Amino acid sequence: MVPGHSLCDMVLHGTVDGRRCLFTGDSVFVCGQVLIQSLHDVSIHPYACAMGKLAALEVDALFPGHGVFCLEKGGVHVQTAAAKFASGLIPPQLYYFA
Structure with missing residues (x-):
């Protein structure tokens, strides 16, 4: 569980076909965006x-x-969001227009 976006947002980390994958739900998106x-x-x-904690994981695909x-260097996006939070700032928001 990843508290923040909501109390029950779930993130899964595992290996699929040799790639370390992170399925983030609504916790973090490409370019370090959050919701x-x-x-x-x-x-x-x-x-x-x-x-x-998520930024410390080895992640190939996000x-x-x-x-x-993202199929390569997926961890960079998570680290970008974590760095913003660590500096006392809010990462960019995901703006989703349907």
């Missing part, structure tokens, strides 16, 4: 802490819940 909503169970501090995915 922070005005909901009762959203909290910045736990989100930032969780992002730091599969977010929305938008494009």
Whole structure:
């Protein structure tokens, strides 16, 4: 579970065909974007802490819940979001227009 986006947002990390994959749901997206909503169970501090833990994982491919995915150097996107949080800033927001 990755608290922050919501209390129950789930992230899966594993190996598929030799690639270390991270399925992030709504926790982190390409370019280090995140999704922070005005909901009762959203909290910045736990989100930032969780992002730091995710950034420490070895990740080749990143599969977010929305938008494009990344098959190489996927961890860079997670590290970008974690670095923003660590510096006291909020990473860029995912803007999704349907």
